[in-house]
Amino acid sequence: MGDLDLKPRLCTIRKWADFPGYGFNLHAERGRAGQYIGKVDDGSPAQAAGMKEGDRIVEIEGTNIGNENHSQVVNRIKAAGDSVTMLLVDSETDKHYKEEKVVVSSDMSDVVRIETPPRPGPEDDKDDEKPESDPPSEPPSYNDVQEADQEADQEDETPKPDRAPTPEPVPVDTPSHNYHPRLCLIRKWADFQGYGFNLHAEKDKKGQYIGLVDANSPAEDADLRKGDRIIEINGENIEDESHQQVIQKIKAGGDQTKMLVVDPEADEYYKNNGIKITPDLPEVIFNQTREKEVSERSSTPEPVSVPETSESHNFHPRLCHIKKWPDFQGYGFNLHAEKEKNGQYIGLIDANSPAEDADLRKGDRIVEVNGENIERDTHQQIIQKIKAGGDETRLLVVDSDADDYYRRNGIQIKADMPEVVASETRQKEVPAMTFHPRQCHVIKWPDFQGYGFNLHAEKERGGQYIGKIDENSPAEDAGLRENDRIIEVNNANIENETHQQVIARIKAGGDETKLLVVDKEADAYYKSRGITVTSQMPEVEFRQTARRSNAGTKVTNGDSAPASVQAPQQTRSEPAVQKSEPAQANGGDFLNLSAKEMRERIAQKKKNDPKQKSNMDFRSKFEIFQKM
Structure with a gap:
């Protein structure tokens, strides 16, 4: 073109x-x-x-x-x-x-x-016929007359209608039945609170319906009407879903939602004719909220006055589904009772807590806990009901203004009321930075025997673990903790190595060793997510034993200070990782010996009692006695 x-x-x-x-x-x-x-x-x-x-x-x-x-x-x-x-x-x-x-x-x-050209009517057609009295200018020939007679006979046999039948027209505003489902794309305006409509369910009717539509609202602008029945929300059929599910689908759209609706007359027509309403029907009308420029907005938008007796009374009980977070202690709120008022109320709400995230607010009165009305329960009973939920609980609450409205109008607050707003704590993935593997650089002290820790293995869990930590030891000073699992020794991963191999690596460090360890909680977190712990991870914490001089002082950054360590016991044995020295009594080098070697080592440690010598004569024994 x-x-x-x-x-x-x-x-x-x-x-x-x-x-x-x-x-x-x-x-x-x-x-x-x-x-x-x-x-x-x-x-x-x-x-x-x-x-x-x-x-x-x-x-x-x-x-x-x-x-x-x-x-x-x-x-x-x-x-x-x-x-x-x-x-x-x-x-x-x-x-x-x-x-x-x-x-x-x-x-x-x-x-x-x-x-459109003018169209002649039937009377005009008769006026246009030529009078039969006018004779032809020449007489027709025989052949002409014969052909004309044959044509006349044929016309008599099959008479033609005055005009061809015209198709039945379709009225301008309908596709033949004058009913139109509407697909309404509703967009929020920056200077308007919400969409400007509410939902309600009718007892005698199945489905979710549009309640009041606020004047000059995004909903009104998109041609949403009071009494409309909702068929779809954002492309999903919701005819069999609950009130709360429908609310959640609307909220999931963020600042806009798309709703397929029908008015009562259209709804009855489609039901009577067994027609399923879908957005693909040719008669569906699409409407959307107009984009509103900032310049069009008034600096102080006039509020919409809503009668208290209407459904859009702007009071909303809240059903708060609170879920604990693994990195937060508890729900983050407390309860209190007010002397002049009956009931249990929400006290302080911790900042950035699961309770705050679920829209629980200070001063809310609790109506239900996990679906049970608790307005007549005691403080302790309510606490027990909340605890019974485990890591999550559902609280139906109202703020003071809403509470006053419902009491004044004698309305019993329930979770299935159409104006109830549901909210819940968002799922929170605990970041890896919450847990910190530790790189412990353990350095021997000249006045302390060994490192001050021992190892043990657990059959059920696998791996090598830190056993007992001696008080005031280099190991304790370096941040090593009992039950830590060892990941690396001197920057080498040892998770698949044997107990003897791990001991050998520690000994190889001489007077110092570096152990990358994780506590039980961090170990479980990393394993559950398939994360391999290494000393290169950004969340690793580095710890080191404070160095000491021979005089028994700590040396830190070049400055010396008296050591806050008890004088070493002279009878203390060397830890397991030191060669050719007596082993610690709590394990040490004995873990590295066979049964035969251990018996020989014990025999060597026995005192040499000269009285036990069988080949010593009486004179030698007498001389020993005189020296005592």
Whole structure:
């Protein structure tokens, strides 16, 4: 299609006396703003005026309708009576002018004007017949008369109707039944609180319905109406879902939500005819909240006044589903009772706690705990009910203003009320930085025997673990803890090595060794996530034994200070990791000996009692006695 063919059409459509309606209908396209021409009937006034299926309507009777909804456009067409003038563009023409940033109007010079031609009625057809009295100028030949007679006979055998039957037209605003589900895309405005509608369930009817729609709200602007039944939310059918599930789906949309709805009359029609309502039905009308520029917003938006007796009383009990976090102690709130008031109330809320995240607020009165009304329970009973939930609990609460409203109106607060707002603690993944492996650089002291720790292995868990830690030892000073699991020794991973191999690595360090360890909680965390712990991880904490001089002082950063360590016991044996020295009594080098070697070592440690020598004579024994 060349640029010469890209012209808007100003179509004046006139009804014919023998044709009901204009012969076209409207539809809205999902994801596209504006009103479009749907089906155009063959042989209709609309077709005769140059209207085409898929045309976008720009003007009606000289008025731009770009920002009007479906109902407003239908009303304009009906108000025109038996003739209506519409400025139309097909999809290619529409795209062309948008790319050129030209606003299409009926005043443009290249607009093509087309009108429905007048259609003669039956009486006009009789007037146009020639009188039979006029004789032909020449007498017909025999052949001509014979052919004419044959044609006349054939016409008599099959008489023709006065005119071909016209198709049944479709009214302008319906696809034949005048019912339209609406797909409403509702977007929040920065200067308006929420969407501007509420939900309610009707006892005698299944499903979720639209309650009051606030005036001048995003919901009203998207053509949401009171009494509409909700079919889908954000592309998902919700007809069998609960009130709370529907609320959560609406909240999941963030600052916008898309709702497929039907009014009561349309709902009854589709149910009676067994028609499943989906957004793919051709009669679905798409409407959306208009974008609102910042300049259009008033600095102080006028609040919407809502009568207290209506459903949009703006009081909302809250069902708070509070879940504990692994890196937070408890729920983060406490309870208190007020002397002048009955009931249990929420006291202080810890900042950045699971309770705060679930929208629990200070001063809330508790109505239910885990689905049970607790208004007559004692303080201790409520605490027990909360504890019974384990790591999570559900609290139905009201703030003081809502509490006063419901009591004043004699309304029993329940979790299934339509205005209840549900909220819950978000799932919190504990970051790895919460746990800190420790790289412990253990350095021997000259006045202390060994490192001051021993090793043990656990059959069920596998791996090498730190056993007993001696008080005031190099190991304790370096931050080593009992039950730590060893990951690395001197920067080498030892998780798959034997007990003897690990001891050998520690001994190889001489008077110092580096042990990468994790406590029980950190070990479980890293294992559950398949994370291999290394000394290169950013969360590793580095600890080191404070060095000591021979005089028994700690040396730290070049400065010396008296050592705060007890004088070493002279009878203390050397730890397991030191060669050719007596082993510690609590394990030490004995763990590295065979049974035979251990018996030999014990035999060597026995005192040499000269009285036990069997080959010593009496004189030698007497001399020993004299020396005592």
